[in-house]
Structures are given as structure tokens and as C-alpha cells.
Amino acid sequence: MSVPSEGRSETGFDRSIYDRFPTKGRRPKGEVEALEAIWCGPKGWQWITAINNNFIGVYYVGAAMLFFVLAGVLALLMRAQLALPLNGVLPQETYNQIFTMHGTVMMFLFAVPAVEALGVLLLPQMLGARDLPFPRLSAYAFWAYLIGGLAFFCSLFFGLAPNGGWFMYPPLTSTTYSPGINADFWLLGIGFIEISAIAGAIEIIVGVLKTRAPGMGLDKMPIFAWAMLVFAGMIVIAFPSVILATTLLELERALNWPFFDATRGGDPMLWQHLFWFFGHPEVYIIFLPAAGAMSTLIPAVARAPLVGHWMVVLAFLATGFISFGVWAHHMFTTGLPGTSVGVFSAASMAVSLPAGVQVFAWIATVASGKMRFNTPGLFVLGSLLIFVMGGLTGVMAAMVPFDWQAHDTYFIVAHLHYVLIGGMVFPLFAAIYYWTPMVSSRPLSERLGRWTFGLMFAGMHLAFLPMHLSGLMGMPRRVWTYAPGRDLELPNLISSIGAFVFAAGVLVWIIDMVRNFRPFGSDAGNVYDGPGLEWLPAELYSTRSIPLVTSLYPLWDQKNLARDVKAGRYFLPGAPTGGRETLVTSPVEAEPQHLLPMPKPSGWHVWAAVFTAGFFLLLTVQAYAASVLSGALAVYCVIRWCWFLDHPLPQNDVDVGAGLMLRTYASGPSSTGWWAMVITLVVAGMVLAMSVFSYVFLWSRSTAPWTAPIGIETAVVAGMNLVAVLLAWLASRVLGRSPRLTVLFTTAAGLFVAAAWALDLKTWQGTGLAPDLNAQGAIVHAMQAWQGFFVAVGAIMAGYVVLRWLFGYVGPDRPATIQLVGLFLAYVAFQGLVTLGAPRLFAAVAA
Amino acid sequence: MSAWRALLAGLSVWLLHFAIVYLLPSLDAIGALPPRVLDIAHVAVTLACLAAAAGVALAAWRRAKDGDPGAAFRHRVAALGAALAGVAIVWQAAPALFN
Numbered sequence: 001m002s003v004p005s006e007g008r009s010e011t012g013f014d015r016s017i018y019d020r021f022p023t024k025g026r027r028p029k030g031e032v033e034a035l036e037a038i039w040c041g042p043k044g045w046q047w048i049t050a051i052n053n054n055f056i057g058v059y060y061v062g063a064a065m066l067f068f069v070l071a072g073v074l075a076l077l078m079r080a081q082l083a084l085p086l087n088g089v090l091p092q093e094t095y096n097q098i099f100t101m102h103g104t105v106m107m108f109l110f111a112v113p114a115v116e117a118l119g120v121l122l123l124p125q126m127l128g129a130r131d132l133p134f135p136r137l138s139a140y141a142f143w144a145y146l147i148g149g150l151a152f153f154c155s156l157f158f159g160l161a162p163n164g165g166w167f168m169y170p171p172l173t174s175t176t177y178s179p180g181i182n183a184d185f186w187l188l189g190i191g192f193i194e195i196s197a198i199a200g201a202i203e204i205i206v207g208v209l210k211t212r213a214p215g216m217g218l219d220k221m222p223i224f225a226w227a228m229l230v231f232a233g234m235i236v237i238a239f240p241s242v243i244l245a246t247t248l249l250e251l252e253r254a255l256n257w258p259f260f261d262a263t264r265g266g267d268p269m270l271w272q273h274l275f276w277f278f279g280h281p282e283v284y285i286i287f288l289p290a291a292g293a294m295s296t297l298i299p300a301v302a303r304a305p306l307v308g309h310w311m312v313v314l315a316f317l318a319t320g321f322i323s324f325g326v327w328a329h330h331m332f333t334t335g336l337p338g339t340s341v342g343v344f345s346a347a348s349m350a351v352s353l354p355a356g357v358q359v360f361a362w363i364a365t366v367a368s369g370k371m372r373f374n375t376p377g378l379f380v381l382g383s384l385l386i387f388v389m390g391g392l393t394g395v396m397a398a399m400v401p402f403d404w405q406a407h408d409t410y411f412i413v414a415h416l417h418y419v420l421i422g423g424m425v426f427p428l429f430a431a432i433y434y435w436t437p438m439v440s441s442r443p444l445s446e447r448l449g450r451w452t453f454g455l456m457f458a459g460m461h462l463a464f465l466p467m468h469l470s471g472l473m474g475m476p477r478r479v480w481t482y483a484p485g486r487d488l489e490l491p492n493l494i495s496s497i498g499a500f501v502f503a504a505g506v507l508v509w510i511i512d513m514v515r516n517f518r519p520f521g522s523d524a525g526n527v528y529d530g531p532g533l534e535w536l537p538a539e540l541y542s543t544r545s546i547p548l549v550t551s552l553y554p555l556w557d558q559k560n561l562a563r564d565v566k567a568g569r570y571f572l573p574g575a576p577t578g579g580r581e582t583l584v585t586s587p588v589e590a591e592p593q594h595l596l597p598m599p600k601p602s603g604w605h606v607w608a609a610v611f612t613a614g615f616f617l618l619l620t621v622q623a624y625a626a627s628v629l630s631g632a633l634a635v636y637c638v639i640r641w642c643w644f645l646d647h648p649l650p651q652n653d654v655d656v657g658a659g660l661m662l663r664t665y666a667s668g669p670s671s672t673g674w675w676a677m678v679i680t681l682v683v684a685g686m687v688l689a690m691s692v693f694s695y696v697f698l699w700s701r702s703t704a705p706w707t708a709p710i711g712i713e714t715a716v717v718a719g720m721n722l723v724a725v726l727l728a729w730l731a732s733r734v735l736g737r738s739p740r741l742t743v744l745f746t747t748a749a750g751l752f753v754a755a756a757w758a759l760d761l762k763t764w765q766g767t768g769l770a771p772d773l774n775a776q777g778a779i780v781h782a783m784q785a786w787q788g789f790f791v792a793v794g795a796i797m798a799g800y801v802v803l804r805w806l807f808g809y810v811g812p813d814r815p816a817t818i819q820l821v822g823l824f825l826a827y828v829a830f831q832g833l834v835t836l837g838a839p840r841l842f843a844a845v846a847a
Numbered sequence: 848m849s850a851w852r853a854l855l856a857g858l859s860v861w862l863l864h865f866a867i868v869y870l871l872p873s874l875d876a877i878g879a880l881p882p883r884v885l886d887i888a889h890v891a892v893t894l895a896c897l898a899a900a901a902g903v904a905l906a907a908w909r910r911a912k913d914g915d916p917g918a919a920f921r922h923r924v925a926a927l928g929a930a931l932a933g934v935a936i937v938w939q940a941a942p943a944l945f946n
Contacts, residue, residue, distance in 0.1 A: 342942025
């Protein structure tokens, strides 16, 4: 056990202050009552506007499990159809919609939201925070996901569900071969999922880095938090690629811009690159939080510290990095250059190294402890076995000659289900059984849990083990039926029986939940003797006081911690500002930096989510006017939501315990808002990077030379963008002297980026390069459209600053808004320079 | 940020090497440079990245003996990450080198 007062300080914080904790003596009366009143639960219809993670986390996990069950029902329909050859349970077109929706719902509406939900539910308690730093953002992400997801799912009932497979390859999904709006439902329907996932990722990154309990340096950070941090970072890097891909395909379908149309210089391979740059990391995005849960659960059920903890941390980080280097192994059969195929094959095999480190660490922990074979323990062991089997077939598929044989057969279906069920579903069920006592007044039934495990484990192998065989026997994926007499009858029948056995396991779990799950009240306590902070006695305000952490396993190593935390002997034992608040700490050593006032529940984020989902769904059914109105209303709701931010409290500094005084207002890099803006801009930058990649890719495939207008206008556009950067920087520099000048500079920066964009667009239009003419026209106009979108958002932000100034909300005592708007406008100007430069640079070089 | 940079330096070298060995065959495919030049570039980039990974690993391993347990943890992770990067760099360079 290490003492946090040792070593160098990260922020200049005097670590000897830690020696004052736990404090002595009684706390003043009324502190607990004040906390209860401030963090009180919703009453009646207020449950809709709740933002506390204790509520949103449960809603979120519940919604994800609902989609798991719905997608599972679709799987049963598929297996009923395939149980016998030439079966007639489903018409062919319906089957196409069902397998597409099964994959899409499982990947986008279950897997990613489920692990994100687990993070929202568990992280505040694990980190010792009162809540994550942007609770309304979590709530917004949840509602956008739920409303949009349900509407998307209902497309099945109208025969409008997408039918091109969950990865929607063009040209199959072009208007030529998919003329209805089914494909549009997919392309626009997952728009809100992308927004929701990124919003959740921002929340998780900032939460993990900035709201850990004092003393919880990186070496003492819970392994689940490590996994969630890498997971969220991967979402920020990977999701922009699918945002761009879906936007381009929808532009092609709606406006005839030929990104993927080979007859006009486009290339369907671009879709595959963009999709799989997201799609393969997506597998690890799903797997890592589950691996984090496994690494948390195994020490508890084996009653031993995780063997090789720091190596498991490294394995998470390494997985996060290398997962971005394996996307083309989904494309081995597309005719990539031989050396590229070799590189991707090698990288695909290398990714098994960090996965192997984790598996061996888990096995060693189980071997070194005294394993309890309770329900979480059984799911953990089941997961290990299934995941290793899936991993081994993954190494087989990473070998190119084998992949050529197995590609698009049921062997791959078996492989991916072994990986995803072993790597995510079983750990999720282990997590549900393990952490239910934290959020429910009753734990789930051990007896029913064993039945659930047994049926799911047996059903899983019955369903998917024979698929290896049917795949190697030549049965292709996504077929509606198969001919008799090819020895495929028996493996398919066994697979179908297995699917129903698996479903029976899930049904038993549902019965268990209905009988025993009782959330939002008291909790059942630490029934599994878990060592993490989440098992401290807690209420809706989280723990009574925020502990000083000196161990990776605080409840095992820090004596009397639960007693002292409950007695208010650590940080923030009351509510010194009289409102909701949490501690903000430094990102490496978790040293206290300031106090973060947190919002109260309101309806604005819910309305924003409703209108965001409405925007995408109305766009799908081509109700353009209604869609624009819905989008405008969403923007209005977001502005109203932001309006209550950035208001300094009357108390500049407050005592957070033992005489430690912390500021109640922060701006710049120590503030959570600054981090959130930077991460948002990384997302935007990744979309930009992928659009430059798309430009270069299409340019490299072109047989005709590409040209670009280079002249005096080019220099003018570059100059205007540089001036905008300067103005955005100056805006916050002059805030102390003159708020009026600040507003002027911000507005001017917005005008300069807008003028630069308009001039660049006009210059391109002057060349006669129409967006539907060829691939260059399409990609140039797509980049311009992306810049135009940012210019519009920048204009809204500049207008927002003007409005705040008119209300007297711009001043040197509240620089955060100005800094964040300035940061955004500077980025827009930078993006303008890239949009200007990249097409001209490559047009100047003959492909 | 310097702590994070040090922690992720080895893995970043790995990613950089990957990006370059992905780019080089693409340049070959469009005939941008003669194959001989690309082969030399491949070897040079691999050696440079290996040297960088080794440098990161050694520096981090030395610092891992620091008395501060938090810093020692970070340097250990960084050192092993760089070592892992070295193995992966050799592995992913092999297809091009033996092509």
C-alpha cells in the first residue's frame, strides 16, 4: 500500500494535507439532511428529467438489455427459418431485413450502449465522485438513444427496415439496387447512435481523468476505469469514420454525388475502408469494457488481487492502439496489394498478444485465489473459455489463405459470435449479477442465475459450434435458405435448437430480474466482498464523503474506510455551496483542484434528445421541412441548457474538509468544460482526417488528372482563416480589459471563417466542378459542406456570445464560455485551411 | 500531458510504423516511387522505429526505479509498451521485408 503524500506533486498541491484525513470529531448536524435534500430522487413524472447517474445508469442498462432481447428475438426468427432446408417461415425480403436488423441492433443499439451504460452507472461510485461531470449530457445521450432506437427498430413493422447487411456495402446499398428508403433508415437512423456514443465517450473520458477521488493516481485507478478510458478514447477516434461514411453514402443516395459509383470515378472500396476503420475497432470498443469488468470481477470472486495488474493496463492500451491497424483484414478478398495484405495479416495476429496477456492474467488470478463458483464466477469462467475459442479462430482467419476460403461463410459467423458472446455478453451477465446488489435492494437469485448460466452456456455452444462446420462445408452467410442433400441439415438443426436453448437462459434471467430487481431505493450491500469504492455505503449523493485513496483495493486494504466515509471524515462531507457539486482532481495523480458545481434536473436535455432523434428520423422519411424544424428546436433546447452554465457562485472558495479551501469556478485546461471541448474537436478533426483520406483515396484511383483552382483567392482564403485564428485568440486575451472588445473579436472571427468558406466554395464553383459530375466534385463539395456545417455552428456560438453579453454574462469573472467559443472558432479556421489546402496539394500531383 | 506522452510513446511509435508500412505499398500500387526506393524506405523506417522504441523502453525502464510508486507504475507500463511495440514492429515489417 502506497502513501499518496510521497512523491512529486503534479499540480503544486501540498500533499501533506492528506495527513489530515480521516478527520477527527463529529460533523455538524444537518449535513446529511442537506445532501439528501439536494440530491433527492425524482417524484412522479420527474423520473423523465432525472440526471443522476443512479437513475440514468439504470435506465441506460435497461434499455440496452431491451434491445438485446429484441435483437435476440430476430435471431430466433432467423434460426427458425434455417432449421430445415427450403423452410418457409419467413419470406426472403423479410429475412434480409431481419438479419440486417439483428446485426445492426446488436452492434449499435445493444453492445456499445450497454457498455457505455455500465460506465455511466458504475464509474461515479468507483471513482468516488458524486456524479460524472456532465450528467445532463449522459441523460441526453440516453434519451436520444432510446427514442431514436425504438423508432429505428419499429421500421421492421412497416417493411422499411434496412436490408443490406449490417455493414451496408455499396453498390448493393446504392439507389440502383436499394431504391426504397430502407437503406436511408440505416444511414440516418444510426446518426443519433453516433451522437449518443460520442456524447457518452466525452463524459467518460472527462469523468475518469478529472473526477477521481483524491489520491487515486493512475496506479490506483480501478481497472474498469482504465478499460472505460481506452474504450471512450477509441470511440472518439473510430466513430468519426462511420459518421463520414454514412454521410457520404446518404449524400450519394439523396443528391447523386458519386463517392462510391465507379462509373463516375467513385470507388465502393472507399466505403469498406471507412466502415472497417470504425468496424474493427468497434469489436474492441465492445470488448474492452467487458474485459475491464472481468478484471474487476475476477479478483472479487477469486478473492485475490489481479495478477499482473499493470500488464493488463498495458494490454488495454496496446489493444486500443493496434485495433486501428487491422481494419483491412475484413477486406482480404477485395484485391488489396499483396504487401498490404501481409501487413494487415501480421497486425491482426499481433493483436492477440495483448488479448493473451489479459487471458493469462485472469487465469493466473483464478489459480492464485480461492475461486467461488457463484453466478458471476460461472459467467466469468464461461466467458474465458468461449472467448479463447473465438480468439483462436480469429488467428486462423487472420491468415490470408485461410480467410480466402472461410470469408463470408458460416465459419466467420461462428467466430464472431464466439468472440462477441465470450468477450462481451457473458462478461456483461457476470457484471449484472455482480453489481445488481449495488443498485437493487435485493440481489438476483443464485439458483436462477445458475440456470441462466447453464442454459446460455450450453445453448451458445450448441448454436455456434456446428456453424464452424457448416461454414467449412461451404454454407455462405446471409442466405435465406439452403438446398437439401448437402449435409447441412443436421448442423443447422442443432444450431437452431441451440439458439432456443440460449434464449431460454435469457428468459430465466428476465424472470429473475422481474422477481428480484428493485432499484432506486436501498441497496443489498457488498454481498460478493468486492474491494472497490462502489461498495462503500452510498445514497443518491453517492458516498457521504469522498475518500482519500491509498490502495488499488481500498476496501480490502484501508481499514475502517467505510466507517469513516459514512461518518463524513473525508472530502466534501456536506454541500458547501448549497447545490450539487463534486471534486475535480488532476488527471495523473488525482490531486484536488477545484469544486465543480453540477446542474439540477430540468427538461431541456430531454427535449433536445427528442428533437435530435426527430431530426434524423424525419429526414429518413423525407419530411425535410419538419426535419429542419426539429433540428432547429434541438439547437434551441441545447442553447437553453447551456444558458445556465458558466455562472460563478457567490462563494469563490469553499472548505471541502479539514480546512482545504478549493475554488468553485475554473476555466482553461483545469476545467472539465475545456477538456470536453478539446475532445469534441478531436472528433471533428478525425472526420476531417478521414475526409482527406477519402480525397486522397479517390484521387489515387482516378484515371483522369484532377485539377484545382489555385490563384489569388487561395491566398485570400488562407489569410482570412489565419486572421480568424488570431481574433479567436485575442478575444479571451482582452476579456479582462473590455468585454465589449471580446464580443467584437469573437463575432469578427466568426465572420472571417464564414467569409473564407464562402469565397473558397465560390472559387470551386467557378471551375464548373459540380458535385454530381464526378468523384472529385463529390468529395470537394462534401468537404466544403462539412466546413459549412462548422461555420454555421460557429455562427450560432458567436451569436450566443453576443446574447450573453447583452444579458451581462460576459466578463473577466467568467472566461470559460469565451475560451471555449474561441477554441472552437480557431479550430474551424484551421479546418478551413485544411479544406483549402489538401485538394489543391493533391490536384497538383498527377495520380 | 507529459506523463501521458511518456506513457504512450512506445505504442505511438508502433502506430506510426504501422501507418508508414501501410502507406508504402499504397505508393507502390499507384507507382509513385520506384520499388527499390520503397524497399529502402521500408527498411529505414523500420530501423528508425525500432531504435525509437528501444530508446523509449530503456529510458522508461531506468525511470521505473523512481521512488514514487505512481511514477514507477507509469514508467513500467511505458517500458513494457515500448518493448511490445518493438516486437510488433519487427512482426509487421516482415511481410514487406521478405516479400
